[in-house]
Amino acid sequence: MVSDSPEASADPGPVPTASIQGPLVYPLTSCCKTGATSKTLGCLVRGYFPEPVTVTWDTGSLNSSTLTFPAVQDSSSSLYTVTSQVTILGEWTNQKLTCSVAHAANTTIRTITGCTKNFTDPSLRFFYSSCDPHGDAQATIHLRCYISGYTPGKMKVTWLVDGQEDRNLFSYTAPDQLEGKLASTYSEVNITQGQWASQITYTCQVSYYGFIYEKHALRCTAESEPRGVSAYLSPPTPLDLYVHKSPKLTCLVVDLASSENVNLLWSRENKGGVILPPPGPPVIKPQFNGTFSATSTLPVNVSDWIEGETYYCNVTHPDLPKPILRSISKGPGKRVTPEVYVLWSPDELKKGRLTLTCLIQNFFPADISVLWLRNDAPVQADRHSTTRPHKASDSLPSFFVYSRLVVSQSDWEQNKFACEVIHEALPGSRTLQKEVSKNPGPAQPVPAELALEDLCAEEAESQELEAMWTGLLVFTTLFLLSVSYGAAITLCKVGTQTALLPGGAPRDRESPLPGRRALTSTLPQVKWVLAAILQEQPPASHDYTNVQEPAA
Template identity: 50%
Template sequence: MGYFPEPVSVTWDTGSLSKSATTLQASALGTSGLYSTTSWVTASSEEAKQEFTCRVVHAPSGTHDNTTVRACSASFSTPTVKLFHSSCEPPEGTSSPVQLLCLISGYTPSDMKVTWLVQGQEAENAIWYTAPDKIEGELASTRSELNITWLEWVSEKTYTCRVTYRGQNFEDSTRRCTGNPHPPDTKMQGPEGPWRARSQASLPHAADSDPRGVTAYLSPPSPLELYVQKSAKITCLVVDLASKEGLSLTWSRDSRKPVTPGSPDVRKQYNGTFTAMSTLPVEASDWVKGETYECRVTHPDLPRDLVRTIRKADGQRIRPEVYVFPPPEEDQETRSTLTLTCLIQNFSPADVSVQWLRNQVPLPDAQHSTTPPRLAPGRANGTGSAFFVFSRLEVARSQWDQNDEFTCRVVHETLPGDDRTFEKAVSRTFGKAVSKTPGK
């Protein structure tokens, strides 16, 4: 719209839908002397899975513009991605593999691609297995498995499971635990190093295998769940069960206060084994105080119960520094999609959550991505370790041009207030980031 003079050519790259494209005659925009044209294609729900490209040519001005979209026939749910590893200690013999298990759940069935990354790059010469979708009602779940050698694991590289779904990337990362090995049935009394589940890192994590192959994992709550959503939970996951008969997952806590876990979710997998998952809601105050939680797995096939414990990591507490950067000026004039960057640095412990908001409305996770926490250069010394992350948000240039306000919201236990958040906002008018107090 808003062109002069006539005519303009509109074509659609729609494959088999070429006959379904409709372009209306140009119409004048008021008294401005400019014109606008409307064109569309009609797609069935099945055809909506493909992409459509609208090509516009304005010969008088020499303008060529292409826009690619995907039809939206209905609302859909995006996947939740969670990555687990099988052990923090060396198995018997360094030739034994370490298993990385990527759980992908809660998404509307659609085309999906799973890619494994090492240090941010696609894993070379790696072979992984991704199970077929398991459909339950309107949603689906699956898992992807990657086995690596113990020598690869102790290199302390970061491994990432990336899920590409409807043109967006969803991912989770993990790396080797550090610290002293502990027997499977003893409690972890301190931090076990860089554990990450979504936005967490450096949290205790137990995941040792029974000799028969059954493995149990514990996943901690994220800062976002703890302080903002007020719905924190710990997850106990058991995999490779031969049967579900006689299975019991029991929760307890050191204080002996009552616990109210949800009903276990037991599912049969493609290879005939069973996976069980149980979640335990926790109070943020109890978690922050260092309460220890235990998940006990009992099954007739196990020679002994599998006991896993988890607690908040000890260590130095450092408040994060937050910086928000607008898109480069050269991009603001030439690109249809702009990138905003939020740097969160020099904080500890490594557990941090990042949200982005547009005009104080939270944006979907699919629109932004955050790196795993990494050690800040020069801080891994006698003064204690500190971490940093980058978060990246893509916005439409039209939203930036109309002076929408974009906010980077950081959730960390050292921040003030009940919700432990700190915000910095940026817009085209500001020209620079402006700190804001949440709720004001």
């Protein structure tokens, strides 16, 4: 008999149950695309019991954001499913991400790449022209990166210097050359033999469908050195030497096979070669090619360096068959003061920005420091860039550099900027500033005062000349009137004497008269006096180029 009780009618039947069960994790990716400003990846976690699970993402240094959705339970199996996603902002690089899922049963980790490749990877090969490490440091070395065997698509080639993009390194990338369904191209750049021999690492970096491919340059080394290991000394910068008053020498060792038991010892010539106290342990850094570099920095005295003291860096390492010794001192040669010019184009303001370019040229030696100031305060170093010194084309041993600063239109309109150059050939503090701003203001005080003094002197001299000539003309006029009056009186007297001769008889008019002879002798004297007055020149010690002389 079936019971009619409410409890019996409400019985739902057997309840499904599940024991502890670990999740299954599936990575979710998309096809690779170019030009995307963001990319979203996912992790699907399903078939686990009980709740909860913890999903974490390891994105390294990428700019990212994560989102985990609420879990959903399957009513038939009681198992849970959850989805988590990560969004990468900016251009994607070929960096792998990890999705880690922690559950009571176990922890599962999945590695996810940015996208699924549907293209052929490019092949990179590096070529360079021959070099002589003991030859002309300014000779040109040609570097070429040959890229081939890739599916045609958007590609970007960037040249790196010691792993960093150098905007002062000007490169050329050729258009794609189709080879059936694939394509090839090349990118090239020119550097100096001195740069190539200085063990700087040059890298050809290709960005293609969101992936990064790199090829590192081989470097020019001297055959006389232990193979693969080189050492270089760098002088103090003019900024540290003349402004901060804390010059430092740097000894750099590259291409070490291991980082253990590296010793860099310093000594100086005037101390008889005695080893100086170590400034500290060398800084060891791993490099792209699997080798290590070691760097030691030695503080030196300002006067010792300026007076020409010689310093030595001695490198020892178990892998070296013999120590490497390097020396450095202040270079010889006649010092030449740099010329500084600040250039800018008003037309660029239409784009809302302005590029200030500081040209420093015709200086020697090549060591120079360039700073940018904003309202007399230094601009951050990462906001401006300066080229390496380049040798000028003329026969004189001189160099030139460019420094570049980009400012916004509002910044330009509200502030003043200056290019500050530090070089040992400059007088005084060894610094020189060239200011530039939208409103340059009045001229410099000293030139303005000098110009005003010259103007006042010219005006005073002009007034003096005018007064002198006015007095001279008045005197000449009065003198002429006096002479004319005297001549008239003389004529009257001569006429009276002619009319009344002794005896009352008139004298023959054609016979010479004493009075007429007197008048004749007087007139040339009057004419000579007038000519002398009118033809008199001003003293030669004055400049009267702005005075018009009266007509003779």
